[in-house]
Amino acid sequence: MADKILVIEDNPTNLRLARDVLEALGYTVLAAENADEGIGLAKTEVPALILMDLSLPGMDGLAATAVLKRDPRTRDIPVVALTAHAMEKDRENARAAGCTGYITKPIDLKSFRQTVADLVGRPRAAPAGSRSGHILVV
Numbered sequence: 348m349a350d351k352i353l354v355i356e357d358n359p360t361n362l363r364l365a366r367d368v369l370e371a372l373g374y375t376v377l378a379a380e381n382a383d384e385g386i387g388l389a390k391t392e393v394p395a396l397i398l399m400d401l402s403l404p405g406m407d408g409l410a411a412t413a414v415l416k417r418d419p420r421t422r423d424i425p426v427v428a429l430t431a432h433a434m435e436k437d438r439e440n441a442r443a444a445g446c447t448g449y450i451t452k453p454i455d456l457k458s459f460r461q462t463v464a465d466l467v468g469r470p471r472a473a474p475a476g477s478r479s480g481h482i483l484v485v
């Protein structure tokens with residue numbers, strides 16, 4: 348069974364890109380367009396990884412991450428923040444909310460694949476790559 352990855356992202360273009368890349372790598376992708384839907388899916392599906400857009404309508408990604416980290420059913424699932432913001436303050440906020448990593452948008456595909464592989468392993472053989480500056484682990 349392929350690893351399940353939940354993408355919580357309200358921007359259709361970003362969601363589609365993430366879905367296409369992850370599915371091409373062999374992961375099963377679950378998608379949510381808002382925090383409430385995403386938290387619900389996280390509880391019922393218990394994905395191996397959550398990619399969390401920080402800028403969501405309604406509850407934002409930081410608040411949603413905090414909710415996930417308070418729940419015993421979801422607290423062990425790594426959450427990687429997806430955001431256009433790359434300031435130190437944003438990284439601190441993401442870390443404080445419980446995010447494991449941080450990916451800046453627009454998504455750099457090589458870095459994106461490497462981050463996912465580092466956290467959940469590869470569902471099938473993929474060449475090793477080095478981290479790039481697009482990934483800031485918080």
Ligand code: MN
Binds near residue numbers: 356357400401404
């Ligand atoms: Mn957004």
